[in-house]
Amino acid sequence: MQKDAYTLILDAIDTGIYRPGDRLVESELAERFGVSRTPIREALQRLETQSLLARDGRSLIVASLDHNQLSELYVVRSELEGLAARLAANHATKEEIDVLKEMVADDRALMNDPVALSRSNRRFHKQIHLASHNRYLVQQLDLVYRTMALMATTSLAAEGRGEGALAEHAAIVDAIEKRDEDRAYEALKKHISTAFVTRLKRDSQNNA
Structure with missing residues (x-):
């Protein structure tokens, strides 16, 4: 197309x-x-x-995002992504969960390539959005990710962040697979919070 x-x-x-x-x-x-x-x-x-x-x-x-816009974006992203994980724990098919598990396994080969890891990270999150089986939530998250394109760098480029993000992804998938809605919600929210902290630290170092 x-x-x-x-x-x-x-x-x-x-x-x-x-x-x-x-x-x-x-x-x-x-x-x-x-x-x-x-x-x-x-x-x-x-x-x-x-x-x-x-x-x-x-x-x-x-356009570029100032500090306040970035903070507002992450607040919305955290809640919407957490909701997607909660719904995925309830609605995801076995095949969708298998795909998520494969994504986590495949990403281990991308640890030294932040750009490729960032692209794969986006596909992983999109898969969770789709596994929520809620079209309106997927639409809202598409808008959030559209705005995230205005971020000039990826938090995954920070030293050690790739390994940490992958462990967090594994914990999210485990919660979804076990149908633990609350743990899936909290695990994804914590994942987004950690990514935001990493980004703020990188920005403060770059602006020093």
């Missing part, structure tokens, strides 16, 4: 081709993606409405 202009630009932000502060120019985007300027213009307007792009004079740039 051919991607539309909106998805193409969003993917480019998500994969770091365009980073916070980068200027987006209609003609350059049209040439890069091989589409006309009209759908590019409409996509840029949509992304600006969603606060993924910001105005810098007459130009549109990829």
Whole structure:
């Protein structure tokens, strides 16, 4: 299925081709993606409405998240992801749980590649969202993850964070497999909290 202009630009932000502060120019985007300027213009307007792009004079740039926005995002993410884990513990099929277990096992080979681990981490969380079997929750989490594309770095790049995140993933899957809704909820919330602390520490070091 051919991607539309909106998805193409969003993917480019998500994969770091365009980073916070980068200027987006209609003609350059049209040439890069091989589409006309009209759908590019409409996509840029949509992304600006969603606060993924910001105005810098007459130009549109990829937005960045300040400390308060980051804190607000993690509060919402923590609650929604925790709810997804709780629902997954109740509704996930055996096959969905098997996939989660395989993901954790496969990620052990990615410990020294933070970028690949970050992509795999996103797929792992998306699998939990889908295993909740609640379409409205999945939609809301998609919005949260869209905004997370504005983070310039991954917390998984911090020293030792990969191993810790993998152990947390294993604990989440174990709770889901045992149908322990409360433990699944708490394990995922703790996982998100630890990721946020790691990110705050990295940001403070980078700004020192």
